[in-house]
Structure formats: structure tokens, C-alpha cells
Amino acid sequence: MSRAKPKGDPPRNGAESKRSASAVSDAPRARSRAKRNDPTEQYRGIQRGIDRADKQEEQKEKKQGKQEKGAAQAGARKEPEPPLPKQHLAKPGLEADLELRPNYLAPQYKGSGKLQDMVALITGGDSGIGRAVAVLYAREGADVAIVYLASEEVDAKETRQAVENEGRRCLLIPGDVSDYDFCEEAVERTVRELGKLDILVNNAAFQEHAKSIDDLSLEHFDRTIKTNLYGYFHMAKAALPHLKQGSAIINTGSVTGLLGSKELLDYSMTKGGIHAFTRSLSTNLIEKGIRVNAVAPGPVWTPLNPADKPAKKVAEFGSDVPMKRPAQPEELSPLYVFLASPVCSSYITGEIMPVVGGYSGG
8 A cells, every 4th residue: 555645845846946046046145245234343333432432431430530410400590409408397388487498489480461360279379389380370460369278377478479579469268178168168259359260270288208008097198188189179179160261270290190109109199190180170171161281290399398208308309300409389380371371272181291300211
């Protein structure tokens, strides 16, 4: 019985055999061409040049010592840089008590009527970012109401004076944004005394670090959630009936809401929630012509961090970002103007805008 031959590839036809022979004969030429065009020597030449530069830099460092580069300064005036004063503040933290007062006046910023005759309500408007925003809103032609805790009255009065120096009115409204009844009252008072409401800036916040989740008490957690999430929701809900087409809501988020923070578990969670709330509310209100955006700052020199961190850490605050320093409030407030002004940002809503002092790259 004959064994069946195994099936394999069919025999090549004549044309195929010719192509195969041609490929074999072309192989030496292809190898020669590949060798002529091989960029390996160019790779190595570039590498040798960089190696020489690295070696020269190493020798320079050995001879002169490694030179520490200072903080990046890219603004209209030189801003403070670490080391900062070693100072720890009692909660909630008064700007008046800071040894190094934050820069908030932005003296080189020239107003041009971007918010002319508008009315803004700013929570946490007594100090830090809120104060800087209040001043520039006034410089752009807006009247301002600020919400703050009763214990922050001294800071609130300084903010009012700064707003009035810009030729606009400033209404002081002490209270706790975690209380919805108060938020309704704050909005109603703003509308009653200033005539209307065009811009809401949710900025009030509570922050206190905890090294471990075991150290984060339920009371601590609840206070962070109530101020940072309930407060933003309360103010937006209370303000909405008075907002109209062209109005804006601006929420202060945080880099911690983007990247997390191992010692700010609760705070980071609320800031991530604020970013999600911003995106969601923007889609909810887009048909009304009301824009909702958020600013996500990195380290900013305000009373918030000296009222949280130990004095030793305060001294180095902001040194770990590429700019090697914290922002000053006046470096963020122009962005709040941009996001509030229908002239500047009428097509921008639902955005989370980081202001973090640069990125370190890969």
C-alpha cells in the first residue's frame, strides 16, 4: 500500500522562480546600500558630543561646586521664594497675622472694564486667592460681596478697603457656607444691596493634614466635606435663580484633586469632587448660557497652608514644584477675571484649569 505524500506548498511557477533568483542576486547590493546608509556612526558621533559636554559639566561642578538655581521668576515683579518664614497659624488663619504678607494687589494689572457694572459674590473672599480676585474684579468695574467666617473680620475689612480703593462697593457677609440657610441669605442680601448677581466664585475651604487615615477623625472628615463640597453646592443652588445668560460660576479646585495627596486624603477627595461638580454643572447649565469652570491651583502663599503645616514645612512651601516657589494670589486672580468675563471666555465651560508652577516631565 503506497503511502500518501505529505501535502506542502505547491511548486513554484516559472515567474516566481525568476523573482526569487532576482531577489538573491539583489541581496548583496541591498546590504551594501544599507551599510552606506546606516546612521549608527551618526548616532555615536552625537553621543560622543553629549558625553564630552557631560564630562565638562562634571568637571565644572567639581571645581566650582554645584550651583543651586533659584526660583523661577516670570512675572511683572519678583515674587517671594523659599525659605519662607517658619510660622504656624491657628485656624482658620488670618492674613493679618502672616509675617510675610501675600501679594494680592497686582499693581501692574490694568483694568479695562471687562466686568463693568457686574456683581460678584466670592466665598472665602477675605484673604488669599479670594481677596486677590475681589480686588481685580473691582478694578475691572464690578461690585463685590465677600463671604467669610466671623473670626476673619479683620481680614475682611482690609479686603473691603482694597475694593473701595478701586472705586467699587464691597459688601461683607460673615457666615458658614456649610449652612444652606446662610447661603440663601448671603445671595439674597447681595441681590438686595448690590442690585443683582452675575458671578459666583466658590473659594472657601477647610484643609488640615493627617499623616494616616487612622489619624483622620470622623469629625475632621465631616468638616472638610461640609465646607468644601456642601458649601460649593449650597452656594450654587442658592445663586442659580438670580444668574442669567452670560453669568459665570468659578470654583476653586486644587492640584490635589488632580494628583491626590497622601496627607490630605479628605481635602484631595473634596477637590476631585469639585472638579467633577464643575464638569457636571457646566453641562447642566449650558442651555441657560451660564458658564461653569474651575481653577486648580498648586501651592499658593495664603493663610491656608501656614494654618495647616508645621512651621518647618511652611518654610519650604512650594519649593518642590519646577518653579521652586509658591504662587502669590495676584498670579492667579487674572485667570478668575478671564473666566468671569463674557468678553474673554464666552466659549469656555466645564474646564479645569491647572495653575501649578510647571511640570517636571518624564
